[in-house]
Amino acid sequence: MTTPTRLLPFAPRRAVQVLAAVGAAALLVTGCGSDSDKGSDKKSDNASEASGGTRTVKDATGTAVKVPANPKRIVTLTQEDLDAVLALGVKPVGITNGQGLSKPPAYLAGKVKDINVVGNLLQPVMDKVVAAKPDLILAGDMQDEQMLKQLREITPATLVTMAPTDDWKLSFRGIGNALNKMNDANKVISDYEAKAKKAGEGLGGNKGAEVSIVRWNPDGPSWMEKKQFASGVALDMGLKRPKNQDKDGNAHTPALSLEKINEIDGDWLFLSTLTSDGEKALKDVQEKPAYKDLNAVKKNHAVTVDGSVWSTRGGPIASGVVVDDIVKALSAK
Template structure:
Protein backbone atom coordinates (compact mmCIF):
# COMPACT_ATOMS: atom_id res chain seq x y z
CA UNK A 1 0.00 0.00 0.00
CA UNK A 2 1.55 3.36 -0.94
CA UNK A 3 2.57 5.73 1.82
CA UNK A 4 0.17 8.61 2.41
CA UNK A 5 1.99 11.91 2.65
CA UNK A 6 0.75 14.80 4.75
CA UNK A 7 0.34 18.33 3.45
CA UNK A 8 3.37 19.36 5.54
CA UNK A 9 5.49 16.61 4.01
CA UNK A 10 4.49 17.69 0.52
CA UNK A 11 5.27 21.34 1.27
CA UNK A 12 8.75 20.54 2.63
CA UNK A 13 9.47 18.35 -0.39
CA UNK A 14 8.43 21.21 -2.69
CA UNK A 15 10.76 23.52 -0.75
CA UNK A 16 13.66 21.12 -1.26
CA UNK A 17 12.81 20.70 -4.95
CA UNK A 18 12.78 24.47 -5.40
CA UNK A 19 16.16 24.82 -3.67
CA UNK A 20 17.70 22.12 -5.85
CA UNK A 21 16.25 23.80 -8.94
CA UNK A 22 17.80 27.09 -7.85
CA UNK A 23 21.19 25.46 -7.50
CA UNK A 24 20.84 23.86 -10.94
CA UNK A 25 19.91 27.24 -12.41
CA UNK A 26 23.04 28.72 -10.89
CA UNK A 27 25.14 26.07 -12.62
CA UNK A 28 23.47 26.80 -15.96
CA UNK A 29 23.94 30.54 -15.55
CA UNK A 30 27.66 30.00 -15.11
CA UNK A 31 27.98 28.11 -18.39
CA UNK A 32 29.36 29.67 -21.49
CA UNK A 33 32.58 31.07 -20.07
CA UNK A 34 35.86 29.46 -19.10
CA UNK A 35 37.56 32.64 -18.07
CA UNK A 36 37.53 34.69 -14.88
CA UNK A 37 34.69 36.24 -12.91
CA UNK A 38 34.92 39.50 -14.73
CA UNK A 39 35.23 39.07 -18.47
CA UNK A 40 36.99 35.86 -19.56
CA UNK A 41 38.77 37.92 -22.22
CA UNK A 42 41.47 40.56 -22.19
CA UNK A 43 45.18 40.03 -22.78
CA UNK A 44 45.71 36.30 -23.45
CA UNK A 45 49.25 36.64 -22.05
CA UNK A 46 48.08 38.08 -18.73
CA UNK A 47 48.78 35.97 -15.66
CA UNK A 48 47.92 35.78 -11.96
CA UNK A 49 49.76 34.25 -9.01
CA UNK A 50 47.96 31.41 -7.19
CA UNK A 51 49.37 29.75 -4.09
CA UNK A 52 48.38 26.10 -4.14
CA UNK A 53 47.88 23.86 -1.10
CA UNK A 54 51.53 22.76 -1.15
CA UNK A 55 52.60 26.39 -0.70
CA UNK A 56 53.89 26.68 -4.26
CA UNK A 57 53.22 30.00 -5.98
CA UNK A 58 52.01 29.20 -9.49
CA UNK A 59 51.74 31.77 -12.27
CA UNK A 60 48.50 30.87 -14.07
CA UNK A 61 46.74 32.45 -17.06
CA UNK A 62 44.37 35.25 -16.08
CA UNK A 63 41.73 33.59 -18.27
CA UNK A 64 42.68 29.93 -18.88
CA UNK A 65 41.20 28.36 -22.01
CA UNK A 66 42.34 24.71 -21.88
CA UNK A 67 42.21 23.24 -18.40
CA UNK A 68 43.01 19.66 -17.38
CA UNK A 69 41.31 18.23 -14.26
CA UNK A 70 43.23 15.37 -12.66
CA UNK A 71 40.69 14.45 -9.97
CA UNK A 72 36.97 13.87 -9.66
CA UNK A 73 36.73 16.85 -7.32
CA UNK A 74 38.44 19.19 -9.77
CA UNK A 75 36.24 18.00 -12.63
CA UNK A 76 33.07 18.40 -10.56
CA UNK A 77 34.11 21.85 -9.35
CA UNK A 78 34.95 23.10 -12.84
CA UNK A 79 31.64 21.89 -14.24
CA UNK A 80 29.78 23.58 -11.38
CA UNK A 81 31.49 26.82 -12.41
CA UNK A 82 30.58 26.40 -16.05
CA UNK A 83 34.09 25.45 -17.13
CA UNK A 84 34.37 22.37 -19.34
CA UNK A 85 37.92 21.02 -19.11
CA UNK A 86 39.81 19.86 -22.19
CA UNK A 87 40.72 16.62 -20.45
CA UNK A 88 40.13 14.73 -17.22
CA UNK A 89 40.77 11.41 -15.51
CA UNK A 90 38.37 8.49 -15.22
CA UNK A 91 36.39 8.04 -12.03
CA UNK A 92 37.68 5.48 -9.56
CA UNK A 93 36.85 1.98 -10.73
CA UNK A 94 35.46 3.32 -14.02
CA UNK A 95 36.50 3.77 -17.64
CA UNK A 96 34.90 7.21 -17.93
CA UNK A 97 34.31 10.29 -15.75
CA UNK A 98 32.17 9.69 -12.63
CA UNK A 99 28.77 8.41 -13.70
CA UNK A 100 26.87 10.79 -11.40
CA UNK A 101 27.99 13.73 -13.57
CA UNK A 102 26.04 12.32 -16.51
CA UNK A 103 25.96 14.36 -19.69
CA UNK A 104 27.81 17.26 -18.08
CA UNK A 105 31.05 15.30 -18.47
CA UNK A 106 30.32 13.68 -21.83
CA UNK A 107 32.82 14.34 -24.58
CA UNK A 108 35.69 15.30 -22.27
CA UNK A 109 38.85 13.49 -23.33
CA UNK A 110 40.23 10.94 -20.86
CA UNK A 111 43.87 11.31 -19.85
CA UNK A 112 44.05 8.13 -17.78
CA UNK A 113 43.18 7.30 -14.19
CA UNK A 114 43.40 9.28 -10.97
CA UNK A 115 46.28 7.09 -9.84
CA UNK A 116 48.12 7.16 -13.18
CA UNK A 117 47.34 10.10 -15.45
CA UNK A 118 49.04 9.74 -18.85
CA UNK A 119 51.55 12.53 -19.35
CA UNK A 120 51.65 12.07 -23.11
CA UNK A 121 47.85 12.38 -23.37
CA UNK A 122 47.94 15.52 -21.23
CA UNK A 123 50.73 17.02 -23.33
CA UNK A 124 48.84 16.34 -26.57
CA UNK A 125 45.97 18.53 -25.39
CA UNK A 126 48.31 21.51 -24.99
CA UNK A 127 46.71 22.76 -21.76
CA UNK A 128 47.38 26.19 -20.35
CA UNK A 129 46.44 25.09 -16.79
CA UNK A 130 46.44 21.77 -14.93
CA UNK A 131 44.48 21.18 -11.73
CA UNK A 132 46.35 18.33 -10.09
CA UNK A 133 43.88 17.40 -7.37
CA UNK A 134 45.73 15.84 -4.44
CA UNK A 135 48.89 14.81 -6.31
CA UNK A 136 51.76 14.81 -3.80
CA UNK A 137 54.49 12.98 -5.73
CA UNK A 138 57.20 15.54 -6.47
CA UNK A 139 58.45 13.80 -9.59
CA UNK A 140 54.96 13.70 -11.08
CA UNK A 141 54.33 17.32 -10.17
CA UNK A 142 57.57 18.37 -11.86
CA UNK A 143 56.58 16.47 -15.00
CA UNK A 144 53.16 18.14 -14.99
CA UNK A 145 54.66 21.59 -14.41
CA UNK A 146 56.95 21.04 -17.38
CA UNK A 147 53.78 20.79 -19.49
CA UNK A 148 51.74 23.69 -18.05
CA UNK A 149 51.16 25.70 -14.85
CA UNK A 150 49.95 23.16 -12.29
CA UNK A 151 47.90 23.87 -9.16
CA UNK A 152 47.47 21.24 -6.43
CA UNK A 153 43.94 21.96 -5.22
CA UNK A 154 43.69 19.86 -2.06
CA UNK A 155 45.50 17.61 0.37
CA UNK A 156 44.01 14.14 0.88
CA UNK A 157 42.35 15.07 4.18
CA UNK A 158 40.84 18.34 2.88
CA UNK A 159 37.08 18.54 2.37
CA UNK A 160 35.37 19.18 -0.97
CA UNK A 161 34.77 22.87 -0.24
CA UNK A 162 38.51 23.47 0.15
CA UNK A 163 39.16 21.81 -3.21
CA UNK A 164 36.32 23.73 -4.85
CA UNK A 165 37.56 27.11 -3.62
CA UNK A 166 41.12 26.44 -4.75
CA UNK A 167 39.97 25.27 -8.18
CA UNK A 168 37.82 28.39 -8.47
CA UNK A 169 40.78 30.58 -7.55
CA UNK A 170 42.92 28.86 -10.17
CA UNK A 171 40.43 29.58 -12.98
CA UNK A 172 39.54 33.06 -11.73
CA UNK A 173 36.00 32.30 -10.56
CA UNK A 174 36.12 32.93 -6.82
CA UNK A 175 33.02 35.16 -6.85
CA UNK A 176 31.02 32.50 -8.70
CA UNK A 177 32.19 29.86 -6.21
CA UNK A 178 31.14 32.01 -3.24
CA UNK A 179 27.69 32.51 -4.76
CA UNK A 180 27.43 28.79 -5.47
CA UNK A 181 28.29 27.90 -1.88
CA UNK A 182 25.65 30.32 -0.58
CA UNK A 183 23.08 28.53 -2.70
CA UNK A 184 24.38 25.18 -1.45
CA UNK A 185 23.93 26.33 2.16
CA UNK A 186 20.33 27.26 1.37
CA UNK A 187 19.81 23.80 -0.13
CA UNK A 188 21.20 22.18 3.02
CA UNK A 189 18.68 24.15 5.08
CA UNK A 190 15.84 23.14 2.75
CA UNK A 191 16.92 19.51 3.08
CA UNK A 192 16.92 19.81 6.87
CA UNK A 193 13.35 21.03 6.70
CA UNK A 194 12.34 18.24 4.35
CA UNK A 195 13.80 15.50 6.58
CA UNK A 196 13.15 17.22 9.93
CA UNK A 197 11.44 14.18 11.47
CA UNK A 198 14.65 12.16 10.96
CA UNK A 199 17.22 14.69 12.23
CA UNK A 200 19.49 12.97 14.74
CA UNK A 201 19.01 9.53 13.20
CA UNK A 202 22.07 7.59 12.09
CA UNK A 203 23.16 6.89 8.53
CA UNK A 204 25.54 4.07 7.65
CA UNK A 205 27.40 4.48 4.35
CA UNK A 206 28.72 1.28 2.77
CA UNK A 207 30.57 0.30 -0.37
CA UNK A 208 30.03 -3.35 -1.24
CA UNK A 209 33.15 -4.79 -2.84
CA UNK A 210 33.49 -8.25 -4.45
CA UNK A 211 35.03 -9.54 -1.20
CA UNK A 212 32.51 -7.86 1.09
CA UNK A 213 31.43 -4.49 2.50
CA UNK A 214 33.56 -1.60 3.69
CA UNK A 215 32.32 1.33 5.75
CA UNK A 216 33.09 4.84 4.56
CA UNK A 217 34.87 6.77 7.29
CA UNK A 218 33.40 9.76 9.10
CA UNK A 219 35.21 12.42 7.03
CA UNK A 220 34.54 10.91 3.62
CA UNK A 221 32.78 13.05 1.02
CA UNK A 222 29.15 11.88 1.32
CA UNK A 223 29.49 11.52 5.08
CA UNK A 224 30.33 15.22 5.46
CA UNK A 225 27.31 16.20 3.38
CA UNK A 226 25.02 13.89 5.37
CA UNK A 227 26.20 15.35 8.67
CA UNK A 228 25.51 18.90 7.51
CA UNK A 229 21.80 18.05 7.42
CA UNK A 230 21.61 17.08 11.10
CA UNK A 231 21.91 13.35 10.53
CA UNK A 232 24.74 11.46 12.26
CA UNK A 233 26.93 8.45 11.65
CA UNK A 234 26.31 5.42 13.90
CA UNK A 235 28.27 5.07 17.13
CA UNK A 236 30.24 2.23 15.51
CA UNK A 237 31.24 4.49 12.60
CA UNK A 238 33.06 7.36 14.29
CA UNK A 239 36.54 6.57 13.00
CA UNK A 240 38.04 9.74 11.47
CA UNK A 241 39.36 9.65 7.92
CA UNK A 242 38.31 10.26 4.35
CA UNK A 243 38.65 6.68 2.98
CA UNK A 244 37.06 3.47 4.28
CA UNK A 245 37.56 0.58 6.69
CA UNK A 246 38.90 -2.85 5.88
CA UNK A 247 36.41 -5.37 4.53
CA UNK A 248 33.90 -6.59 7.10
CA UNK A 249 33.09 -10.26 7.39
CA UNK A 250 29.41 -11.19 7.46
CA UNK A 251 29.95 -12.21 11.10
CA UNK A 252 30.80 -8.56 11.88
CA UNK A 253 28.11 -7.07 9.65
CA UNK A 254 26.30 -5.58 12.66
CA UNK A 255 28.98 -2.86 12.68
CA UNK A 256 27.51 -1.67 9.39
CA UNK A 257 24.03 -1.12 10.82
CA UNK A 258 22.32 2.22 11.41
CA UNK A 259 18.88 3.76 11.42
CA UNK A 260 19.44 3.99 7.66
CA UNK A 261 21.90 2.21 5.39
CA UNK A 262 22.97 3.74 2.10
CA UNK A 263 24.89 1.04 0.25
CA UNK A 264 26.53 1.08 -3.15
CA UNK A 265 28.76 -0.88 -5.48
CA UNK A 266 31.63 0.36 -7.61
CA UNK A 267 33.95 -2.41 -8.76
CA UNK A 268 33.07 -5.21 -11.20
CA UNK A 269 31.61 -8.17 -9.33
CA UNK A 270 30.35 -6.04 -6.44
CA UNK A 271 26.67 -6.18 -7.39
CA UNK A 272 26.74 -9.98 -7.40
CA UNK A 273 28.47 -10.02 -4.00
CA UNK A 274 25.78 -7.74 -2.57
CA UNK A 275 23.05 -9.90 -4.07
CA UNK A 276 24.51 -12.99 -2.38
CA UNK A 277 24.91 -11.16 0.93
CA UNK A 278 21.23 -10.23 0.92
CA UNK A 279 20.44 -13.93 1.22
CA UNK A 280 22.42 -14.32 4.45
CA UNK A 281 20.97 -14.33 8.00
CA UNK A 282 23.48 -11.63 9.01
CA UNK A 283 22.06 -9.28 6.40
CA UNK A 284 18.46 -10.02 7.36
CA UNK A 285 19.31 -9.27 11.01
CA UNK A 286 20.31 -5.66 10.31
CA UNK A 287 17.91 -3.19 11.87
CA UNK A 288 17.85 -0.98 8.77
CA UNK A 289 16.92 -4.02 6.66
CA UNK A 290 14.15 -5.06 9.06
CA UNK A 291 12.75 -1.53 9.02
CA UNK A 292 12.98 -1.25 5.21
CA UNK A 293 15.55 1.51 5.46
CA UNK A 294 18.23 -0.15 3.34
CA UNK A 295 18.77 1.86 0.15
CA UNK A 296 21.11 1.27 -2.79
CA UNK A 297 22.71 4.43 -4.17
CA UNK A 298 25.30 5.43 -6.78
CA UNK A 299 28.77 4.34 -5.66
CA UNK A 300 30.47 6.88 -7.92
CA UNK A 301 28.74 9.52 -5.81
CA UNK A 302 28.44 8.16 -2.29
CA UNK A 303 31.73 6.31 -1.90
CA UNK A 304 34.24 8.32 -3.91
CA UNK A 305 35.54 11.88 -3.91
CA UNK A 306 32.91 14.33 -5.07
CA UNK A 307 32.54 18.06 -5.44
CA UNK A 308 29.75 20.65 -5.41
CA UNK A 309 27.55 18.93 -8.00
CA UNK A 310 27.95 15.65 -6.15
CA UNK A 311 27.06 17.31 -2.84
CA UNK A 312 23.78 18.51 -4.35
CA UNK A 313 23.02 15.00 -5.55
CA UNK A 314 23.65 13.55 -2.07
CA UNK A 315 21.18 16.10 -0.68
CA UNK A 316 18.74 15.11 -3.40
CA UNK A 317 19.05 11.44 -2.42
CA UNK A 318 18.49 12.27 1.24
CA UNK A 319 15.41 14.30 0.39
CA UNK A 320 14.08 11.53 -1.84
CA UNK A 321 14.43 8.74 0.70
CA UNK A 322 13.94 10.50 4.03
CA UNK A 323 11.14 12.94 3.24
CA UNK A 324 8.79 10.27 1.83
Protein backbone atom coordinates (compact mmCIF):
# COMPACT_ATOMS: atom_id res chain seq x y z
CA MET A 1 0.00 0.00 0.00
CA THR A 2 1.21 3.50 -0.65
CA THR A 3 0.54 5.16 2.67
CA PRO A 4 1.22 4.00 6.22
CA THR A 5 -2.35 4.71 7.33
CA ARG A 6 -4.11 2.65 4.66
CA LEU A 7 -5.39 -0.71 5.80
CA LEU A 8 -6.11 -3.76 3.73
CA PRO A 9 -9.84 -4.50 3.77
CA PHE A 10 -9.25 -8.15 4.40
CA ALA A 11 -7.57 -8.33 7.81
CA PRO A 12 -6.01 -10.47 9.10
CA ARG A 13 -4.52 -11.26 5.72
CA ARG A 14 -1.01 -10.04 4.96
CA ALA A 15 -0.30 -7.98 1.84
CA VAL A 16 1.37 -9.72 -1.07
CA GLN A 17 4.76 -8.15 -1.68
CA VAL A 18 4.76 -8.22 -5.47
CA LEU A 19 4.42 -5.70 -8.25
CA ALA A 20 0.79 -4.86 -8.87
CA ALA A 21 1.25 -5.68 -12.52
CA VAL A 22 1.93 -9.32 -11.78
CA GLY A 23 -1.40 -10.22 -10.13
CA ALA A 24 -3.77 -12.94 -11.17
CA ALA A 25 -3.32 -11.88 -14.78
CA ALA A 26 -0.12 -13.93 -14.63
CA LEU A 27 -2.20 -17.11 -14.44
CA LEU A 28 -1.62 -17.67 -18.15
CA VAL A 29 -0.57 -20.96 -19.65
CA THR A 30 3.16 -21.11 -20.35
CA GLY A 31 3.62 -24.76 -21.27
CA CYS A 32 1.95 -27.75 -22.92
CA GLY A 33 0.82 -26.04 -26.11
CA SER A 34 1.12 -22.60 -24.58
CA ASP A 35 1.68 -20.56 -27.72
CA SER A 36 -2.02 -20.52 -28.45
CA ASP A 37 -2.99 -20.10 -24.81
CA LYS A 38 -1.81 -16.50 -24.57
CA GLY A 39 -5.14 -15.81 -26.16
CA SER A 40 -6.84 -18.34 -23.92
CA ASP A 41 -10.28 -16.76 -24.39
CA LYS A 42 -10.23 -18.29 -27.86
CA LYS A 43 -9.11 -21.71 -26.73
CA SER A 44 -11.64 -24.47 -26.22
CA ASP A 45 -11.55 -25.23 -22.52
CA ASN A 46 -10.23 -28.77 -22.79
CA ALA A 47 -9.03 -28.84 -26.38
CA SER A 48 -5.76 -30.65 -27.03
CA GLU A 49 -5.43 -31.60 -23.34
CA ALA A 50 -5.27 -35.32 -22.74
CA SER A 51 -6.78 -36.59 -19.53
CA GLY A 52 -4.04 -36.91 -16.93
CA GLY A 53 -1.77 -34.39 -18.66
CA THR A 54 -0.40 -31.21 -17.16
CA ARG A 55 -0.27 -27.54 -18.04
CA THR A 56 2.02 -24.84 -16.70
CA VAL A 57 0.55 -21.61 -15.38
CA LYS A 58 1.95 -18.66 -13.49
CA ASP A 59 0.27 -17.82 -10.23
CA ALA A 60 -0.41 -14.35 -8.82
CA THR A 61 3.19 -14.01 -7.64
CA GLY A 62 4.56 -14.90 -11.08
CA THR A 63 5.64 -18.39 -10.01
CA ALA A 64 5.36 -21.03 -12.75
CA VAL A 65 3.36 -24.02 -11.50
CA LYS A 66 2.45 -27.29 -13.21
CA VAL A 67 -1.22 -28.11 -12.75
CA PRO A 68 -3.37 -31.02 -13.91
CA ALA A 69 -4.91 -30.44 -17.32
CA ASN A 70 -8.28 -31.29 -15.80
CA PRO A 71 -8.03 -31.16 -11.99
CA LYS A 72 -10.43 -33.45 -10.14
CA ARG A 73 -9.67 -32.89 -6.45
CA ILE A 74 -9.44 -29.20 -5.58
CA VAL A 75 -8.93 -27.73 -2.12
CA THR A 76 -9.74 -24.04 -1.63
CA LEU A 77 -8.21 -22.05 1.23
CA THR A 78 -10.29 -18.86 0.95
CA GLN A 79 -13.96 -18.22 0.39
CA GLU A 80 -13.08 -16.26 -2.75
CA ASP A 81 -11.45 -19.36 -4.23
CA LEU A 82 -14.46 -21.40 -3.13
CA ASP A 83 -16.87 -18.90 -4.68
CA ALA A 84 -14.91 -19.05 -7.92
CA VAL A 85 -14.80 -22.83 -8.34
CA LEU A 86 -18.47 -23.21 -7.43
CA ALA A 87 -19.35 -20.57 -10.04
CA LEU A 88 -17.45 -22.67 -12.57
CA GLY A 89 -19.53 -25.71 -11.70
CA VAL A 90 -16.72 -27.47 -9.85
CA LYS A 91 -17.21 -29.07 -6.44
CA PRO A 92 -14.04 -28.98 -4.31
CA VAL A 93 -13.03 -31.79 -1.97
CA GLY A 94 -11.87 -29.48 0.83
CA ILE A 95 -12.68 -25.92 1.92
CA THR A 96 -11.95 -23.51 4.77
CA ASN A 97 -14.29 -21.48 6.94
CA GLY A 98 -15.31 -18.00 5.89
CA GLN A 99 -13.58 -14.75 6.79
CA GLY A 100 -14.13 -14.01 10.47
CA LEU A 101 -16.27 -17.16 10.79
CA SER A 102 -16.01 -20.61 12.36
CA LYS A 103 -18.07 -22.10 9.54
CA PRO A 104 -18.36 -21.66 5.76
CA PRO A 105 -19.95 -18.35 4.69
CA ALA A 106 -23.74 -18.42 4.87
CA TYR A 107 -24.25 -17.40 1.25
CA LEU A 108 -22.44 -20.55 0.09
CA ALA A 109 -23.62 -22.88 2.86
CA GLY A 110 -26.23 -24.63 0.76
CA LYS A 111 -23.63 -25.52 -1.87
CA VAL A 112 -21.00 -26.99 0.50
CA LYS A 113 -23.00 -29.05 3.02
CA ASP A 114 -21.16 -32.30 2.37
CA ILE A 115 -17.69 -30.89 1.70
CA ASN A 116 -15.00 -31.40 4.34
CA VAL A 117 -13.70 -28.30 6.11
CA VAL A 118 -9.88 -28.46 6.32
CA GLY A 119 -9.33 -25.41 8.54
CA ASN A 120 -9.98 -21.72 8.91
CA LEU A 121 -9.35 -19.03 6.32
CA LEU A 122 -5.71 -19.34 5.17
CA GLN A 123 -5.07 -21.57 8.20
CA PRO A 124 -5.41 -25.12 6.90
CA VAL A 125 -4.86 -28.14 9.12
CA MET A 126 -2.25 -30.05 7.15
CA ASP A 127 -3.45 -33.52 8.14
CA LYS A 128 -6.93 -32.64 6.86
CA VAL A 129 -5.50 -31.29 3.60
CA VAL A 130 -3.52 -34.51 3.15
CA ALA A 131 -6.66 -36.56 3.79
CA ALA A 132 -8.47 -34.67 1.01
CA LYS A 133 -5.86 -35.96 -1.51
CA PRO A 134 -5.87 -32.77 -3.60
CA ASP A 135 -4.43 -32.55 -7.07
CA LEU A 136 -4.78 -28.73 -6.98
CA ILE A 137 -4.74 -26.30 -4.04
CA LEU A 138 -5.97 -22.72 -4.49
CA ALA A 139 -4.26 -20.71 -1.76
CA GLY A 140 -5.86 -17.29 -2.18
CA ASP A 141 -3.55 -14.47 -1.08
CA MET A 142 -1.49 -16.63 1.30
CA GLN A 143 2.00 -15.29 1.95
CA ASP A 144 3.18 -17.62 4.70
CA GLU A 145 6.13 -19.15 2.86
CA GLN A 146 6.52 -21.99 5.33
CA MET A 147 2.89 -22.95 4.94
CA LEU A 148 3.11 -22.72 1.16
CA LYS A 149 6.12 -25.02 1.28
CA GLN A 150 4.13 -27.56 3.30
CA LEU A 151 1.21 -27.34 0.91
CA ARG A 152 3.49 -27.84 -2.09
CA GLU A 153 4.83 -30.97 -0.44
CA ILE A 154 1.25 -32.26 -0.46
CA THR A 155 0.86 -31.26 -4.11
CA PRO A 156 3.21 -29.08 -6.17
CA ALA A 157 0.08 -27.76 -7.88
CA THR A 158 -0.50 -25.08 -5.22
CA LEU A 159 -1.37 -21.62 -6.53
CA VAL A 160 -1.48 -18.19 -4.92
CA THR A 161 -4.52 -16.81 -6.73
CA MET A 162 -4.67 -13.15 -5.64
CA ALA A 163 -2.39 -10.12 -5.41
CA PRO A 164 -3.32 -6.99 -3.40
CA THR A 165 -4.59 -4.95 -6.34
CA ASP A 166 -6.47 -7.75 -8.11
CA ASP A 167 -10.21 -7.28 -8.36
CA TRP A 168 -12.41 -10.36 -8.27
CA LYS A 169 -12.79 -10.51 -12.03
CA LEU A 170 -9.03 -10.67 -12.59
CA SER A 171 -8.55 -13.32 -9.93
CA PHE A 172 -11.55 -15.29 -11.20
CA ARG A 173 -10.23 -15.35 -14.76
CA GLY A 174 -6.92 -16.63 -13.41
CA ILE A 175 -8.68 -19.41 -11.51
CA GLY A 176 -10.74 -20.19 -14.59
CA ASN A 177 -7.55 -20.59 -16.57
CA ALA A 178 -5.94 -22.76 -13.89
CA LEU A 179 -8.98 -25.05 -14.02
CA ASN A 180 -8.87 -25.04 -17.84
CA LYS A 181 -12.24 -23.30 -17.89
CA MET A 182 -11.41 -19.84 -19.20
CA ASN A 183 -14.36 -19.78 -21.59
CA ASP A 184 -16.70 -20.60 -18.74
CA ALA A 185 -15.12 -17.89 -16.58
CA ASN A 186 -15.58 -15.25 -19.26
CA LYS A 187 -19.24 -16.22 -19.66
CA VAL A 188 -19.84 -16.00 -15.91
CA ILE A 189 -18.39 -12.48 -15.86
CA SER A 190 -20.37 -11.44 -18.94
CA ASP A 191 -23.59 -12.72 -17.37
CA TYR A 192 -22.85 -10.89 -14.12
CA GLU A 193 -22.11 -7.60 -15.90
CA ALA A 194 -25.36 -7.85 -17.86
CA LYS A 195 -27.27 -8.55 -14.64
CA ALA A 196 -25.64 -5.63 -12.80
CA LYS A 197 -26.33 -3.19 -15.63
CA LYS A 198 -29.96 -4.26 -15.98
CA ALA A 199 -30.48 -4.11 -12.21
CA GLY A 200 -29.04 -0.61 -11.99
CA GLU A 201 -31.20 0.65 -14.85
CA GLY A 202 -34.28 -0.70 -13.11
CA LEU A 203 -33.88 1.29 -9.90
CA GLY A 204 -36.29 4.02 -10.89
CA GLY A 205 -35.79 7.19 -8.85
CA ASN A 206 -32.76 5.64 -7.15
CA LYS A 207 -30.94 5.08 -10.44
CA GLY A 208 -27.47 6.61 -10.09
CA ALA A 209 -27.88 7.22 -6.35
CA GLU A 210 -24.88 7.73 -4.09
CA VAL A 211 -24.20 4.71 -1.90
CA SER A 212 -21.90 4.70 1.12
CA ILE A 213 -20.35 1.31 1.82
CA VAL A 214 -19.10 0.86 5.36
CA ARG A 215 -17.65 -1.88 7.52
CA TRP A 216 -18.18 -1.39 11.24
CA ASN A 217 -15.20 -2.49 13.30
CA PRO A 218 -15.06 -2.73 17.10
CA ASP A 219 -13.31 0.65 17.19
CA GLY A 220 -15.53 2.42 14.67
CA PRO A 221 -16.66 2.62 11.03
CA SER A 222 -14.45 2.45 7.93
CA TRP A 223 -15.72 3.35 4.49
CA MET A 224 -14.58 1.40 1.45
CA GLU A 225 -12.62 2.83 -1.43
CA LYS A 226 -14.25 2.49 -4.83
CA LYS A 227 -12.17 -0.43 -6.12
CA GLN A 228 -13.09 -2.54 -3.11
CA PHE A 229 -15.31 -5.45 -4.08
CA ALA A 230 -18.80 -4.25 -3.09
CA SER A 231 -17.96 -0.74 -4.27
CA GLY A 232 -17.08 -2.13 -7.68
CA VAL A 233 -20.40 -3.94 -7.87
CA ALA A 234 -22.26 -0.72 -7.07
CA LEU A 235 -20.34 1.07 -9.81
CA ASP A 236 -21.13 -1.74 -12.26
CA MET A 237 -24.79 -0.99 -11.50
CA GLY A 238 -24.31 2.66 -12.44
CA LEU A 239 -24.48 3.87 -8.85
CA LYS A 240 -22.12 6.48 -7.41
CA ARG A 241 -20.09 6.92 -4.26
CA PRO A 242 -20.34 10.03 -2.06
CA LYS A 243 -17.76 12.64 -3.10
CA ASN A 244 -15.56 12.14 -0.05
CA GLN A 245 -15.55 8.36 -0.73
CA ASP A 246 -14.76 8.67 -4.43
CA LYS A 247 -11.20 7.42 -3.93
CA ASP A 248 -9.26 4.90 -5.99
CA GLY A 249 -8.03 1.87 -4.12
CA ASN A 250 -9.31 -1.46 -2.83
CA ALA A 251 -8.83 -0.78 0.88
CA HIS A 252 -10.86 0.77 3.65
CA THR A 253 -10.06 3.82 5.74
CA PRO A 254 -8.80 3.63 9.30
CA ALA A 255 -11.65 3.44 11.80
CA LEU A 256 -13.33 6.83 12.18
CA SER A 257 -14.13 8.52 15.44
CA LEU A 258 -17.68 9.55 16.32
CA GLU A 259 -16.70 13.14 15.50
CA LYS A 260 -16.03 12.12 11.89
CA ILE A 261 -19.04 9.88 11.44
CA ASN A 262 -20.48 12.26 8.83
CA GLU A 263 -17.88 10.84 6.41
CA ILE A 264 -19.97 7.68 6.09
CA ASP A 265 -23.14 9.52 5.01
CA GLY A 266 -24.73 9.20 1.57
CA ASP A 267 -28.07 8.82 -0.17
CA TRP A 268 -27.93 5.22 1.01
CA LEU A 269 -25.80 3.65 3.71
CA PHE A 270 -24.86 -0.04 3.59
CA LEU A 271 -23.40 -1.30 6.86
CA SER A 272 -21.65 -4.60 7.50
CA THR A 273 -19.68 -6.24 10.29
CA LEU A 274 -17.37 -9.25 10.42
CA THR A 275 -17.23 -9.98 14.15
CA SER A 276 -19.58 -10.01 17.12
CA ASP A 277 -17.54 -7.15 18.62
CA GLY A 278 -18.12 -5.11 15.49
CA GLU A 279 -21.82 -5.88 15.60
CA LYS A 280 -22.02 -4.75 19.24
CA ALA A 281 -20.13 -1.52 18.45
CA LEU A 282 -22.58 -0.76 15.64
CA LYS A 283 -25.60 -1.36 17.87
CA ASP A 284 -24.12 0.89 20.54
CA VAL A 285 -23.51 3.81 18.18
CA GLN A 286 -26.94 3.50 16.57
CA GLU A 287 -28.36 4.90 19.82
CA LYS A 288 -26.19 8.02 19.67
CA PRO A 289 -27.36 11.40 18.26
CA ALA A 290 -24.40 11.64 15.84
CA TYR A 291 -25.56 8.46 14.08
CA LYS A 292 -29.23 9.40 14.14
CA ASP A 293 -28.36 12.78 12.52
CA LEU A 294 -26.97 11.14 9.36
CA ASN A 295 -29.13 11.96 6.32
CA ALA A 296 -29.30 8.31 5.27
CA VAL A 297 -30.50 7.33 8.74
CA LYS A 298 -33.12 10.10 8.85
CA LYS A 299 -34.48 8.88 5.50
CA ASN A 300 -34.50 5.27 6.70
CA HIS A 301 -31.91 4.53 4.04
CA ALA A 302 -29.44 2.70 6.32
CA VAL A 303 -29.26 -1.00 5.46
CA THR A 304 -27.43 -3.78 7.32
CA VAL A 305 -25.82 -6.38 5.06
CA ASP A 306 -23.72 -9.53 5.43
CA GLY A 307 -20.08 -8.61 6.06
CA SER A 308 -18.89 -12.07 4.97
CA VAL A 309 -20.09 -11.06 1.50
CA TRP A 310 -19.71 -7.27 1.36
CA SER A 311 -16.40 -6.88 3.20
CA THR A 312 -14.40 -9.54 1.37
CA ARG A 313 -12.49 -9.64 -1.91
CA GLY A 314 -15.53 -11.13 -3.57
CA GLY A 315 -16.33 -13.47 -6.40
CA PRO A 316 -19.05 -14.06 -8.98
CA ILE A 317 -21.57 -15.60 -6.58
CA ALA A 318 -20.94 -12.91 -3.96
CA SER A 319 -21.35 -10.26 -6.66
CA GLY A 320 -24.82 -11.54 -7.40
CA VAL A 321 -25.67 -11.33 -3.69
CA VAL A 322 -24.55 -7.69 -3.54
CA VAL A 323 -26.60 -6.81 -6.63
CA ASP A 324 -29.65 -8.46 -5.08
CA ASP A 325 -29.11 -6.69 -1.74
CA ILE A 326 -28.90 -3.30 -3.44
CA VAL A 327 -31.97 -3.94 -5.59
CA LYS A 328 -33.96 -5.10 -2.57
CA ALA A 329 -33.09 -1.95 -0.60
CA LEU A 330 -33.36 0.68 -3.34
CA SER A 331 -36.46 -0.78 -4.97
CA ALA A 332 -38.36 -0.70 -1.68
CA LYS A 333 -38.48 3.10 -1.65
